Amino acid sequence: MSQALFTYTLRLADDILILSQRLGEWCGHGPILEEDIALTNRALDHLGEARNLLTYAGQVEGKGRTEDDLAYLRMERQYTSVKLVEQPNGDYAHTMVRSFLFDAYHLPLMQALTKSKDEQLAAIAGKSVKEATYHLRASSEWIIRFGDGTEESHQRAQAALDNLWTFTGELFENDLVLEEMTKAGIAPDMTAVKAAWSKTIDEVLAEATLKRPEDGFMATGGRKGLHSEHMGFILAEMQHVTRAYPGVSW
C-alpha cells in the first residue's frame, strides 16, 4: 500500500515538476515582457505544487529522502512523468498547446483529489485547485487566440495539437498502482477526469476553430521511467548544480 502510494504521489509530482522546468526555460525569452512574467508565474505555481508532493512522497517512502533528494538525485529511469510534459517548448503555440492539454487534465484531477481518502493528498490538491483554475483559463485563452487569430497562428496551433496529441493517452493510462489507489479511494475515478478533460478540449477547440486530432497511436512508457530523448537534457540542466557541488546550499 505505501509503495503504491509513494509511486502514485511521485507520478503526480514528476508531471508537474518537469512541466515547471520546461516552462521555466522561457524565463527571459517570453514573446513580450508581460507574458514572460505571467508564464514564469505559472511555472513557479507548478514548482510549488511539485515541492509539496515530493516532500509528501519522501515521507510516505519513509527512507528519509527530502524533496531535494527526490528532485535532484534521481536518474532518468526513476522519473515517472508522462512524456507530454517533457516535450520541447517549440514555438509559443506549441508551449501553450502542451500546457493546455495538461491543464485541462490537471484541474479536474485536482478537483477530484480534494475528496481523496488520503488527507495529505486532499490538502495539497485543495491548495492547487485555485491555481489550476487560473492556469487552464490562461492556456485556453491562448489556444483560442492562436486558433481564431491569423492564418499563421491557426496553422501553428493546429500543428502543435497534431504533434502533441499522441502524448495525451498516457495521462489516463491504467495500471496496477492506479488500480490499487483507486480501490483504496485515494486516486479518483479517472474515467470521470477523462470525461471532464475531453469536454474542455472540445469546447475550447471549437471556439478556437481548431480540429481535434483523431486518436491514433498513443505514446507510453513515462510511468515506467522510459522517456523520450529530451528527458536527459532536462535533468542535466535541472540537476547539474547539485551534482557538481553535492550538499551545496544557497
Next chain:
Amino acid sequence: MSSENPNNWPLWEIFIQSKRGLDHKHVGSLHAADADMAIENARDVYTRRQEGNSIWVVKSEHIHASRPEDAESFYDPADDKVYRHPTFYTMPEGAKYI
C-alpha cells in the same frame, strides 16, 4: 503614442483596488492585445503579492491629460483665494470631527 513601435500591442493603464471600499489606484501600465489580456497580465504583473482584490484597465489612449505648460494658468490663480477654504467658520465648542 508616437514613440511606440507600431507592431507592439496597445498600452493599458492599470488601476488596482487593494481593499473593498477603497479607491482604485493607478499602479502602472502594460501591453496587451485586448482588455481580457490586459486584466490577466495585470493580475500577474501587479497582484503577485496580494496587492489587490479588483482590477480596472483602461487603454492609455483613452486617457486625456492636462498639459504641463498650462500649469500656471490652471493652478496658480487659486493661490490667493483663501476664501475658498472653509477657514473662516468659528468652530462650535466641543465639535471634534469637522
